Amino acid sequence: NAGVTQTPKFQVLKTGQSMTLQCAQDMNHNSMYWYRQDPGMGLRLIYYSASEGTTDKGEVPNGYNVSRLNKREFSLRLESAAPSQTSVYFCASKLAGVAKNIQYFGAGTRLSVL
Amino acid sequence: AQSVTQPDIHITVSEGASLELRCNYSYGATPYLFWYVQSPGQGLQLLLKYFSGDTLVQGIKGFEAEFKRSQSSFNLRKPSVHWSDAAEYFCAVAPEYGNKLVFGAGTILRVKS
Numbered sequence: 001n002a003g004v005t006q007t008p009k010f011q012v013l014k015t016g017q018s019m020t021l022q023c024a025q026d027m028n029h030n031s032m033y034w035y036r037q038d039p040g041m042g043l044r045l046i047y048y049s050a051s052e053g054t055t056d057k058g059e060v061p062n063g064y065n066v067s068r069l070n071k072r073e074f075s076l077r078l079e080s081a082a083p084s085q086t087s088v089y090f091c092a093s094k095l096a097g098v099a100k101n102i103q104y105f106g107a108g109t110r111l112s113v114l
Numbered sequence: 115a116q117s118v119t120q121p122d123i124h125i126t127v128s129e130g131a132s133l134e135l136r137c138n139y140s141y142g143a144t145p146y147l148f149w150y151v152q153s154p155g156q157g158l159q160l161l162l163k164y165f166s167g168d169t170l171v172q173g174i175k176g177f178e179a180e181f182k183r184s185q186s187s188f189n190l191r192k193p194s195v196h197w198s199d200a201a202e203y204f205c206a207v208a209p210e211y212g213n214k215l216v217f218g219a220g221t222i223l224r225v226k227s
Contacts, residue, residue, distance in 0.1 A: 045214060105158040
């Protein structure tokens with residue numbers, strides 16, 4: 001029972017480099033989410049996809065893009081990484097239209113931008 | 115707008131002592147409330163949730179939480195803390211069929227032996 005799988009687990013980038021964080025879920029969930037976690041700030045929503053084929057901005061979307069590749073996969077792309085994007089990134093998923101907004105989380109990707 | 119406040123950034127308790135982590139929320143309608151736990155280097159695990167009905171809810175690992183509408187609070191409790199409970203705890207609020215969770219800043223629990 002894999003649940004939500006994120007790759008890679010760790011990554012170090014130089015300023016200006018690009019990369020894509022991958023997320024896949026095997027629970028047949030409709031909605032998927034990307035959060036970033038910074039000390040003292042909890043988790044903040046970057047982007048989400050309510051269903052396959054749709055994506056919407058969250059609280060902190062600047063500097064990121066997303067792709068909902070299919071029902072299982074939701075990727076997060078940093079086109080030109082900046083030190084301010086050093087963070088821990090979490091992917092989550094849930095069933096849509098069903099009580100009651102319970103999200104399931106991956107183990108996270110720890111990203112450092114130098 | 116919804117918001118969640120966890121007033122305590124860090125809490126230290128002795129093993130075997132009782133624990134209460136505070137959570138206050140701001141939300142226009144009846145909220146759906148959650149507590150998640152994050153062990154070091156891990157993702158978030160759902161401890162418990164409140165949707166409606168009995169205001170005292172039981173969760174995993176011996177945790178419970180009480181919803182108090184008059185105080186806009188959803189405090190997490192455990193009668194006897196174990197060293198393995200050391201982690202960061204997040205309170206979150208959401209609408210019933212909405213798409214978004216709003217998280218508090220988290221409380222880091224340290225357990226003294």
